[in-house]
Amino acid sequence: MDSSPRTDRSDAAGFARPADALRASEARYRALSTASADVIYRMSPDWREMRRLDGRGFLADTAEPIEGWLERYILPEDRAWVMAAIEEAIRDKRVFELEHRVVRADGATGWTFSRAVPLLDDAGEIIEWIGAASDISARKEAEAALRASEARLRRMMNVDGVGMLVFEEATGTLLDVNDAFLDMTGYARDRVAARALDWRMLTPPEYIAASEAQMAALHEAGRIGPYEKEYIRADGSRSWLLFAGASLGNGTVVEYCADINDRKRAEAALHANEERQAFLLQLSDALRPLADPVEMQKVTMQMLVEHLDLMRASYFEIDADEAGATRTATYETSAAAPIPNRFFFSDFGGDIAAEYRAGHTVVFADTESDPRIAGSRATYRAMGVRAWVGVPLVKEGRVVAVLGVHSPDTREWTSAEVLLLEEVAERTWSAAERARAEAVVRESEERQREARERDALRRQLVQAEEEERRRLARELHDEAGQHLTALGLGLQALSNVALPGSEIDRRTTELRALANTLAVEMHAIAVRLRPKALDDFGLEAALAAYAEEWARHSGIEVDLHAAVGAERLPTAVETAVYRVVQEALTNIARHSGAKHAGVVVERREGHVVAVVEDDGRGFPVPDSSGAPLKDLAGLGLLGIRERVALLGGTLDVEATPGSGTTLFVRVPLADAGAVTAP
Secondary structure (H helix, E strand, O other): OOOOOOOOOOOHHHHHHHHHHHHHHHHHHHHHHHHOOOEEEEEOOOOOOEEEEEOEOOEOOEOOOEOOHHHHHOOHHHHHHHHHHHHHHHHHOOOEEEEEEEEOOOOOEEEEEEEEEEEEOOOOOEEEEEEEEEEOHHHHHHHHHHHHHHHHHHHHHOOOOOEEEEEEOOOOEEEEEOHHHHHHHOOOHHHHHOOOOEHHHHOOHHHHHHHHHHHHHHHHHOEEEEEEEEEEOOOOOEEEEEEEEEEOOOOEEEEEEEEOHHHHHHHHHHHHHHHHHHHHHHHHHHHOOOOOHHHHHHHHHHHHHHHHOOOEEEEEEEOOOOOEEEEEEEEEOOOOOOOOOEEEHHHHOOOHHHHHHOOOOEEEOOOOOOHHHHHHHHHHHHHOOOEEEEEEEEEOOEEEEEEEEEEOOOOOOOHHHHHHHHHHHHHHHHHHHHHHHHHHHHOOHHHHHHHHHHHHHHHHHHHHHHHHHHHHHHHHHHHHHHHHHHHHHHHHHHHHHOOOOOHHHHHHHHHHHHHHHHHHHHHHHHHHHOOHHHHHOOHHHHHHHHHHHHHHHHOOEEEEEEEOOOOOOOHHHHHHHHHHHHHHHHHHHHHHOOOEEEEEEEEEOOEEEEEEEEOOOOOOOOOOOOOOHHHHHOOOOHHHHHHHHHOOOEEEEEEOOOOOEEEEEEEEHHHHHOOOOO
């Protein structure tokens, strides 16, 4: 910035006084420069001339007066507002103070806090300015970084679906939250603003210790989690959240949280399903060695009482006219009051018989308050029953049996418990019917002998079939596959010498594609005949490969759990279990209309157990294990049962129209070891 010419005084006396003042000012400037580590500068009264500046390595020194100091030290975009502040200080004859950017000695941009004091003569006029400027670049950079951090924090607080809360580390008081957190917990923002919430208040007592442990870990690692806990919502209900966070370094902590209620519900449902399946498998194991239908019912009732903590479980067979029932099996605790062996539906109030005929499970949580049985409360009091469930078994349009369970106290029966009772009722009836059918079969020794001979023949046929499959698969893979590979290479060589776009080029391209297609199809045929993975790597690897391929072709999701141990199973068992799963999944794809299938194969106590289930349309199976083979042929189960029987194994089928199908297969390893491997 250019300065205008200065006006000289003609009055020598008047000039002497300012000159003396200037000399005194210069002496003060030298003393200040010596004592201070800041940049020191001197300016003319109107700031047009910089008389001197000691830059201290921060700014370039100015040893001689210059008028272009503004261009030398101030950035172009800042000059106007810097000069505006200077002119205001000159006009008011007050101290000049300003934070502004400067051009550093190394050419980079820095920040300085500049403060200049006007020196006045006797007349109160400014004769010079003496100023000091400190380097505040580091502070300004820190402030910029802080602003950027706060902006990032604010952006993070607005991420959809992710809750965020900032709280004091010492007290746990919530200082700030985002809208997602408020949506998850139901609290109003004004409660956060009033500092009325802290994380301990929102944490159920049983989670306080774990949360305190996370806070302790914060001091060591500087971060929290991830960890899960329930939070108390504004309405008193609870919500599952997943937390992770870190210290902000200023006595505050930031935590992020995600709503995991759906996952927790899914885990609970999965756990309930696993428990149900485990109980059903235990029940199958307990019933399998029994031949007496009544004994099966008694064992089932005992297992139910112990598993569900009941007072009583009873199995009733219904009269032909469906008016009453006879109790055939009961298991009850010692404190249970006696109940009659026969009863009529009319004794228990409500239209229970109609519900049973419709196939509806009847559930009572409290017999003292349920209006459906208001006129029969005395009957329930006499039996000591406060809550109960009745599950009817309807076969061919008639109620044939009822499974009833009693509780001496009010009880909110869960859907998982009701589902288990329904499945157990069906299984109990099926097991009893199967036992009766098996008793008929045992009456004839000749039939057994014929069956053994037939099984021996079938075993030989299966062995021969598997051997032929293995041979054909090997020939397809080794011989035909090599020929196709050679053909493809020959066609490739022919294509390389053909003119691009010529008829030969086009035809060789088509033939190469056909050869590749044949190779893929031949490989698929070889796998279907006898998967090489089954011979080379064992049952688990072969099932995994087949399940993946089946899911891709069928479009049905399948969950596979195979755990048969590191030791290879007998070849006959591996082959049989593989073919069973293969046939079962094929039937699911063809007939079930299912969206999901599950396969479990495990080694258990000298057996290999395979369970295949689907959620398809199902089918009525009165007694899958004891029914004649011809009755199962149309259901796609004939081959499965025959193959399992050859190894001394068993097949159980559970299926209800509209409720899917489950196959339970058990193959003993001891018997299988005596069978010649195919």
